[in-house]
Amino acid sequence: xxxxxxxxxxxxxxxxxxxxxxxxxxxxxxxxxxxxxxxxxxxxxxxxxxxxxxxxxxxxxxxxxxxxxxxxxxxxxxxxxxxxxxxxxxxxxxxxxxxxxxxxxxxxxxxxxxxxxxxxxxxxxxxxxxxxxxxxxxxxxxxxxxxxxxxxxxxxxxxxxxxxxxxxxxxxxxxxxxxxxxxxxxxxxxxxxxxxxxxxxxxxxxxxxxxxxxxxxxxxxxxxxxxxxxxxxxxxxxxxxxxxxxxxxxxxxxxxxxxxxxxxxxxxxxxxxxxxxxxxxxxxxxxxxxxxxxxxxxxxxxxxxxxxxxxxxxxxxxxxxxxxxxxxxxxxxxxxxxxxxxxxxxxxxxxxxxxxxxxxxxxxxxxxxxxxxxxxxxxxxxxxxxxxxxxxxxxxxxxxxxxxxxxxxxxxxxxxxxxxxxxxxx
Numbered sequence: 001x002x003x004x005x006x007x008x009x010x011x012x013x014x015x016x017x018x019x020x021x022x023x024x025x026x027x028x029x030x031x032x033x034x035x036x037x038x039x040x041x042x043x044x045x046x047x048x049x050x051x052x053x054x055x056x057x058x059x060x061x062x063x064x065x066x067x068x069x070x071x072x073x074x075x076x077x078x079x080x081x082x083x084x085x086x087x088x089x090x091x092x093x094x095x096x097x098x099x100x101x102x103x104x105x106x107x108x109x110x111x112x113x114x115x116x117x118x119x120x121x122x123x124x125x126x127x128x129x130x131x132x133x134x135x136x137x138x139x140x141x142x143x144x145x146x147x148x149x150x151x152x153x154x155x156x157x158x159x160x161x162x163x164x165x166x167x168x169x170x171x172x173x174x175x176x177x178x179x180x181x182x183x184x185x186x187x188x189x190x191x192x193x194x195x196x197x198x199x200x201x202x203x204x205x206x207x208x209x210x211x212x213x214x215x216x217x218x219x220x221x222x223x224x225x226x227x228x229x230x231x232x233x234x235x236x237x238x239x240x241x242x243x244x245x246x247x248x249x250x251x252x253x254x255x256x257x258x259x260x261x262x263x264x265x266x267x268x269x270x271x272x273x274x275x276x277x278x279x280x281x282x283x284x285x286x287x288x289x290x291x292x293x294x295x296x297x298x299x300x301x302x303x304x305x306x307x308x309x310x311x312x313x314x315x316x317x318x319x320x321x322x323x324x325x326x327x328x329x330x331x332x333x334x335x336x337x338x339x340x341x342x343x344x345x346x347x348x349x350x351x352x353x354x355x356x357x358x359x360x361x362x363x364x365x366x367x368x369x370x371x372x373x374x375x376x377x378x379x380x381x382x383x384x385x386x387x388x389x390x391x392x393x394x395x396x397x398x399x400x401x402x403x404x405x406x407x408x409x410x411x412x413x414x415x416x417x418x419x420x421x422x423x424x425x426x
Contacts (some may be wrong), residue, residue: 016183019134019144024151024187027123031155034100034122035200038115041108042279044163052275055265057111058136059258059333062102067254070098077117077416080124080149084142084171091128093147095121102334110278111265112324114336115156120336123152123191143180146171154188155195157338158202162386164189166374169380169417203282206295212364221356222368222399223406227275229369230407232348233376236322236341237412243330254332261331268324277317277324281343284393287315291339293348294366302321318347337415338374345373367392368403376407379414 034110045051066074072092080091103118127148131141146167154163164185168178213219248259269275276289294313325340327337349369353361367388375384381404 001405015136016140016143019130019136019392020147020183020187021122021190023123023130023144023148024287025194025398026126026188027119027148027151027187028155028191028200029197029198030096030100030122030126031119031152031191032123032198032200033056034103034118035156035195035202037100037104038107038280039201039235041104042282044109045110045279049275051108052110052266052269052278053327055111056259056262058105058109059111059262062105062334063255063332065256066102068100069094072189076122077124079143080121081171081348081416091125093125093129093163093279095125096129099334103147103336105334106328106335108360109180109262111158111328111333111335112261112278112281112321112340113328113333114337114339114341115335116153116338117336119152119156119335120149121152123148123150123155127151128218143183146180147183150184151187151191155191155200157387158192158195158200158388159390160185160188161390162383163192165386166378166380166383169382170378172258176377195291205391206363207395208364208367209395210398212395213399217310218357218361219399219402221353221361221365222403223341223363225356225368226403226406227363228352229348229355229372229403230410232318232322232344233341233373233407234410236326236337236344236373237377239322239326240330240337240415241413243326257332261327261333264327264331265324268320268327272320280339281321282339289317291343291370292347294350295363313347313350315351318344318351321347322370337377341374341377342370345369345371364396364399367396371396372403372407375404376410377415379408379412381405381408 072079079095099118099121103113103115105144106113124145125148127144128141133143136144142318148168149170150160152163153166154160157163164181164187165189168181168186213222245259251257251260265278269278274289281289281291305365321343322342325337329335329337346366346369349365349367349372350362352369353365356365371384371388371391375381375387384404385397385400388396388404
């Protein structure tokens, strides 16, 4: 008896290739729209400072929308990881517009959140919808979801290699899903090109050369900084989980959490005296303190960087951003943690460079902190390594490998986890 046509190897391969391509195109298009709209709402917030006072009501409104229409979409990235580990109820397509709306609303009000959580959830949601429309078998669904995650992550940061690695590494079971990596890579590269085709903009970071890291003292500084990066990542994850637990315990009704969290963010602005720690941290606030400023100064364009080095940033900048982000994300506002972690790591890296090797190494240590704090918090050292190479060039590869490898040794729950235990390795 002949096997069903859907089970013929060549037909099955073509079927999966088509669905992966569709997922990548949709994810890349969504990423381009998301980047444009995120930039737009951030500029509106900067032009209209009074919007900060709306943050509590904005958070409460989004929570009410999720409570009424969100269903399982409320679980966000955790739901996608659960469905990859053990396919069950599926990822609802409503997750994509809901998380997009919620994230834009958070940034309009000034909440300190990122964008990778949104990109991953949109990619996973679109992959789930494409899989259902394409009548993909249950066994093939996890692979397509992984491709959606890779496409979303790779397109929103312009780092397809890191996106593909992230989709596999974040699962904590490389043997079972490593076979899906080629599909993740194809989806990430396709989505990145589609995003660029739509005019999606990504920051052009400075290139770090190998000659920067020469001498025993410099490598000793890298090792010491890596331990500090790991401790800060541990502090961030522990604080975020603890704050989230407290909020759920004392405020069982979900819409109250962002309401209270929004007022706390407003209070933090009054205490620290600046709004530079609101939002992504990639567009200049009142004092011009941004993620990019940790590399080239507060006002200098990239073209003037021949021999110039970034001036010192406030020594407490990384700590303030950590507190703002923990309160925002832990209170239930939508978004992600990666870009704030980039800010925290870059600020901390430049501050450490002043005490370890001087201002001459500020850019290099800011770059190192940027990728290390994220990879340690997410427990994805390989993703951190690929991010370092894609964003800053191969000159940062060896220092990033050492830094990410050491920082991830500080064990913790991690940013991303599935509620269900991983399924048995196939």
